[in-house]
Amino acid sequence: MRIILAPMEGLVDAPIRETLTKVGDIDRCVTEFIRVTHGMLPPRIFYKFAPELHNGSLTEAGTPVAVQLLGSNPEMMGRHGAKAVELGAGQVDINFGCPAKTVNKHKGGCVLMREPELMHEIVAAVRKAVPADIPVTAKMRLGYDDRSMGVACAQALEAAGASEIVIHARSKVDGYKPPAYWEEIAKAREAVNTHVIANGEIWTVDDYWRCREVSGCEDVMIGRGLIARPDLARKIRASQSGEAVPDMTWPEAVALVREYASVLQGWLEDRFVTGRIKQWLNFLRQGFPEAEALWPEARKIRQVAPMLACLEGPVTITDFRAA
Numbered sequence: 001m002r003i004i005l006a007p008m009e010g011l012v013d014a015p016i017r018e019t020l021t022k023v024g025d026i027d028r029c030v031t032e033f034i035r036v037t038h039g040m041l042p043p044r045i046f047y048k049f050a051p052e053l054h055n056g057s058l059t060e061a062g063t064p065v066a067v068q069l070l071g072s073n074p075e076m077m078g079r080h081g082a083k084a085v086e087l088g089a090g091q092v093d094i095n096f097g098c099p100a101k102t103v104n105k106h107k108g109g110c111v112l113m114r115e116p117e118l119m120h121e122i123v124a125a126v127r128k129a130v131p132a133d134i135p136v137t138a139k140m141r142l143g144y145d146d147r148s149m150g151v152a153c154a155q156a157l158e159a160a161g162a163s164e165i166v167i168h169a170r171s172k173v174d175g176y177k178p179p180a181y182w183e184e185i186a187k188a189r190e191a192v193n194t195h196v197i198a199n200g201e202i203w204t205v206d207d208y209w210r211c212r213e214v215s216g217c218e219d220v221m222i223g224r225g226l227i228a229r230p231d232l233a234r235k236i237r238a239s240q241s242g243e244a245v246p247d248m249t250w251p252e253a254v255a256l257v258r259e260y261a262s263v264l265q266g267w268l269e270d271r272f273v274t275g276r277i278k279q280w281l282n283f284l285r286q287g288f289p290e291a292e293a294l295w296p297e298a299r300k301i302r303q304v305a306p307m308l309a310c311l312e313g314p315v316t317i318t319d320f321r322a323a
Contacts, residue, residue, distance in 0.1 A: 001240055002027040003233040004166070006199060006223030007068050007139075009033065009098065011279055014051045015263040019256050020226060021063040023248075025233040029065045030139075030221075033095045035108065036071030036080045046087050053088040066091035066137065070098060072107040074121040078129035085130045092130055094123060094162075096140040096153070099172040104144075110172040113144045116156035123160035139166040139199070139221075142184050147171045154188040154196070162194055166221050169200035176224075182214035189216050197221055203228065203286070208236045227280060229287040230256055250290040254311045257281070261304060270304045277307055 005012060005020060007030040017029045031050045034041065047053055052065040059065060067089040071077050081092045096119055098109030105111075112119050119138075127136045138157045143149035150167065157165050167188055169180035180201030189196040198217035202208050203225040212218060226232050231248040238245045257277060264273040281298055284291035294310055301307045 001237065002197075002219040003236060004197065004219070004221040005029045005226055006221045007032050007093075007095075008223045008227070009100070011227065011276075012223070013276075014049075015260050015267070016227075016280070017052075017063075017065065018059050018061070018263065019260045020230055021059040021061040022259075023230050023234060023256070024061075025237040026063055026226070028091075029059065029063055030093050031065060031068050033068045033070035033098065033109075034080070034084075035103075036069050036073065036076050038073065038076065040076075040079060040083070043083075043087055046084060046089075050084075050089070057088055057090040064090055066093045066135075068093040068095050068139075069126070070095040070103065070108045072112060072118065072122065074118075074125035077122050078125035081126035081136070082129040085134050089134070091135045091137060092126055094126060094136070094138045096138055096157075097166075097168050099141070099175060104172070110141050110144050113140060113149050113153050113172075116149070116153045119153055120156040120160040123157055123162050127161035135163045136161060137164040137166070138162045139168070141168045141171055142174075142181060142188075143171040145171065145173060147174070147181055147184050150184050150188040151191045154192050154194070158192040158194040164195045164197060165192070166197040166199050169198065169215070180211070182211050185215040185217060195219070199223070202232075204232070205235050205239045209239070224283060224286075227283040228285075250288050253284060253288055253291075257284075257311060258308060261308060265304065271302060273304050274302055274307050277304070281311070 003026055005026050009032050034049050050067050057065050067084040069080050084092055095109055096112050103109040140153055154165055167185045169182050169185050185198050196217055197219045198211050198215040199221040202211055202220055202222045235245055261277055281291055285295055298310045
């Protein structure tokens with residue numbers, strides 16, 4: 001069993017990777033995608049998205065971090081894959097799953113699932129450009145317009161040399177709306193010999209076991225579920241041996257948010273830090289009733305100190321505005 005933290009654009013940045021991997025039982029992380037177009041990106045862009053490159057591509061907790069690329073030009077993707085490895089990447093991942101309209105409009109992410117031949121060219125170019133001992137992996141959905149392309153695209157990625165394929169159990173059109181079609185992952189998994197990892201709609205320990213049964217995948221990638229419940233990986237791991245571990249408490253969750261905010265303040269202006277905290281708090285509402293209770297007031301706060309004070313206990317809205 002392996003549990004991988006998903007690369008959620010605009011949320012799962014390096015500080016949150018550091019924070020969540022310290023909780024434990026996350027086996028791997030993947031960066032937000034680095035957008036590859038027609039020009040060669042300088043090293044500072046790689047370091048911006050993957051500062052872990054300065055630490056052997058590991059978080060401080062020792063969790064490996066893959067560098068993810070997104071683009072449609074095979075030659076440039078290959079060159080950027082080689083550059084990522086030159087800078088210290090231990091794994092290069094390719095994004096064929098992003099459903100964002102702007103990304104798809106510029107021929108990146110999930111829209112490429114309309115062209116499995118091009119997906120093959122991209123992965124083959126990256127595979128050829130990086131050393132043989134560096135895994136080249138890919139993340140995709142079940143299709144763009146519908147869920148009919150899972151098998152064909154997985155086979156294209158396998159033929160190109162992908163060592164692992166993560167499949168999000170929805171199409172682009174499905175977005176993130178429940179349900180997740182884990183049974184469609186099973187069809188793709190059965191059609192290839194390459195290792196397949198399931199992704200999508202895993203919020204609880206029970207969800208993990210249902211996904212495993214339906215998809216046939218022991219390994220999973222989890223995004224929103226780990227943001228909402230930072231101890232989810234730990235609880236899934238314990239369930240394998242039948243061990244029961246206590247739920248993370250709200251004070252423990254607040255301590256994580258505080259740590260996250262402290263790191264962010266070295267990166268961003270306070271107003272942006274507050275925005276990132278709100279993003280996380282919005283997800284925590286699904287895992288903690290305390291977060292749900294605080295949300296109506298917390299969402300109005302614009303500064304870091306009163307936001308953190310809000311998480312610690314009841315404070316009046318007058319206090320927030322005064323701060």
